[in-house]
Amino acid sequence: MRIGIVAPSTPILAETATRTSQIAARGFPGVELVFHPQCFLTHRHFAGEDRVRADAFVEVANDPGFDALWFARGGYGSCRIVEAVIGRLGPAARDKAYLGYSDAGYMLAGLYRAGFKRVAHGPMPQDARRRGGEAAVRRALGWLAAGDPAALEPSLAEGPAAAFNITVFSQLLGTALEPDLAGHVLMLEDVSEHMYRTDRALFHITGNASVRRVAGIRLGRCSEVPENDPDFGASEEEVFLYWCERSGIPYLGRADIGHDSANKVVPFGRR
Amino acid sequence: MRIGIVAPSTPILAETATRTSQIAARGFPGVELVFHPQCFLTHRHFAGEDRVRADAFVEVANDPGFDALWFARGGYGSCRIVEAVIGRLGPAARDKAYLGYSDAGYMLAGLYRAGFKRVAHGPMPQDARRRGGEAAVRRALGWLAAGDPAALEPSLAEGPAAAFNITVFSQLLGTALEPDLAGHVLMLEDVSEHMYRTDRALFHITGNASVRRVAGIRLGRCSEVPENDPDFGASEEEVFLYWCERSGIPYLGRADIGHDSANKVVPFGRR
Numbered sequence: 290m291r292i293g294i295v296a297p298s299t300p301i302l303a304e305t306a307t308r309t310s311q312i313a314a315r316g317f318p319g320v321e322l323v324f325h326p327q328c329f330l331t332h333r334h335f336a337g338e339d340r341v342r343a344d345a346f347v348e349v350a351n352d353p354g355f356d357a358l359w360f361a362r363g364g365y366g367s368c369r370i371v372e373a374v375i376g377r378l379g380p381a382a383r384d385k386a387y388l389g390y391s392d393a394g395y396m397l398a399g400l401y402r403a404g405f406k407r408v409a410h411g412p413m414p415q416d417a418r419r420r421g422g423e424a425a426v427r428r429a430l431g432w433l434a435a436g437d438p439a440a441l442e443p444s445l446a447e448g449p450a451a452a453f454n455i456t457v458f459s460q461l462l463g464t465a466l467e468p469d470l471a472g473h474v475l476m477l478e479d480v481s482e483h484m485y486r487t488d489r490a491l492f493h494i495t496g497n498a499s500v501r502r503v504a505g506i507r508l509g510r511c512s513e514v515p516e517n518d519p520d521f522g523a524s525e526e527e528v529f530l531y532w533c534e535r536s537g538i539p540y541l542g543r544a545d546i547g548h549d550s551a552n553k554v555v556p557f558g559r560r
Numbered sequence: 561m562r563i564g565i566v567a568p569s570t571p572i573l574a575e576t577a578t579r580t581s582q583i584a585a586r587g588f589p590g591v592e593l594v595f596h597p598q599c600f601l602t603h604r605h606f607a608g609e610d611r612v613r614a615d616a617f618v619e620v621a622n623d624p625g626f627d628a629l630w631f632a633r634g635g636y637g638s639c640r641i642v643e644a645v646i647g648r649l650g651p652a653a654r655d656k657a658y659l660g661y662s663d664a665g666y667m668l669a670g671l672y673r674a675g676f677k678r679v680a681h682g683p684m685p686q687d688a689r690r691r692g693g694e695a696a697v698r699r700a701l702g703w704l705a706a707g708d709p710a711a712l713e714p715s716l717a718e719g720p721a722a723a724f725n726i727t728v729f730s731q732l733l734g735t736a737l738e739p740d741l742a743g744h745v746l747m748l749e750d751v752s753e754h755m756y757r758t759d760r761a762l763f764h765i766t767g768n769a770s771v772r773r774v775a776g777i778r779l780g781r782c783s784e785v786p787e788n789d790p791d792f793g794a795s796e797e798e799v800f801l802y803w804c805e806r807s808g809i810p811y812l813g814r815a816d817i818g819h820d821s822a823n824k825v826v827p828f829g830r831r
Contacts, residue, residue, distance in 0.1 A: 332793075333793030333794070334756055334788065334790060334791075334793060365756045365759075368763045369759075459764075460730065460761065460764040461764065461767075462764070463733050463734045463767065463769070464767030485605055488636075488640075489636060489639060489731050492640065492735070493730075493731040496732075496734065496736060497734040497735060517605065519604065519605060520604065520605075521605050
């Protein structure tokens with residue numbers, strides 16, 4: 290199978306692509322990874338100008354020669370191009386699997402809303418740089434290449450699910466990218482956010498009527514939380530319990546996702 | 561007149577109250593400032609527990625002996641108590657003026673949505689600590705005590721207006737606090753946010769259908785923007801121009817508001 294890799298947010302280094310390709314070659318000899326040259330471009334904060342990032346995404350998504358589109362990494366920037374991209378996607382794009390997380394969540398949301406069936410939250414090539422990152426890359430490839438059940442977040446049997454970064458999800462509510470998650474288990478994770486920001490985002494998320502129709506919320510990992518002065522005085526699980534109780538959304542426990550090498554795959558919708 | 565001061569978010573120091581009272585005594589001999597003791601409490605991140613902050617707000621708002629309720633400062637925390645507070649407000653609360661900004665925006669939004677007529681974005685006692693802060697405090701008191709037109713943001717003749725911190729406004733969209741701002745000029749300012757976060761918040765704000773019904777957006781000051789690595793490569797005005805153009809919301813220019821001593825008063829709704 291052939292997997293096309295693009296970077297709708299920020300760029301990766303050539304070295305990261307090499308490392309990811311080496312991991313794939315060792316464990317998945319039938320898989321060909323094709324890093325689009327756009328992955329390595331830089332324009333201000335982004336992996337190339339909006340138009341260039343959108344063109345690369347559309348090129349790979351619409352190419353029937355690729356079985357999957359893999360997001361190179363997160364960062365920031367995909368929200369600027371999702372609507373333009375989705376309007377240009379053809380039938381070959383609907384057959385593909387899409388895998389990424391963090392800032393890629395804007396694109397996953399828009400694709401899922403547009404009825405794409407194979408959209409998933411999970412590891413990306415940039416994760417090859419993490420300690421233990423080879424396991425993350427192998428997990429992603431195991432799911433992309435063969436739907437490996439060992440790659441999946443373990444609670445998925447509960448019903449349809451979706452997973453997002455807390456901040457990203459908060460910042461797409463009410464926009465043209467917000468998918469209908471009624472009846473879904475919503476899994477949320479974050480990185481590098483002060484706990485008061487997470488509390489504030491949960492006020493926003495659980496305060497939206499559309500979100501109150503989810504089946505429940507599961508909390509992934511909140512890592513690298515900067516110190517608060519004074520200490521916020523509540524853990525991320527206490528924050529989630531508080532807002533779930535206030536809003537009447539069932540809190541279903543932890544989810545095995547996060548900005549780390551253990552991040553499991555969460556396909557959107559029914560398994 | 562008597563002005564009651566409460567802190568629905570984070571606490572102030574006694575010294576700040578003293579400094580503010582001295583400014584008032586020098587310039588406004590007919591004004592009595594009453595700092596509720598709750599202003600000086602600390603509980604974790606907040607100026608007392610949620611219940612204690614809510615009780616203080618309700619006590620002052622419902623007391624016909626006060627002509628105005630002044631927010632002591634911003635920070636974080638008012639979103640946790642707005643709904644509980646508004647449900648407990650009686651007729652005396654509806655006669656009062658309310659003045660604050662930053663995190664107080666959650667409360668201003670909820671009060672305006674609930675039909676309160678004298679809700680305004682403007683300086684707070686905590687501003688007495690700023691360089692040039694005496695002018696900010698005098699401006700606030702000039703508006704609270706006498707509706708001084710010199711205190712007002714200069715573009716208000718354009719029509720009904722409302723003003724918010726960018727992040728706070730983004731984080732109340734779709735919640736029970738979001739006011740109907742159709743036909744209003746929406747003024748937005750922020751402090752200490754990376755430019756990529758401001759860009760992301762503008763995607764969210766201008767992407768909401770309810771916001772697209774405003775008459776236009778004015779940009780206040782974005783101060784103390786942390787350095788981005790790499791540089792974001794666009795100023796706050798370029799970010800606003802981009803998202804306003806994309807969403808079809810008229811960009812009306814700058815607003816004279818911000819986290820600084822020059823922050824002018826913006827009464828919500830028609831003048």
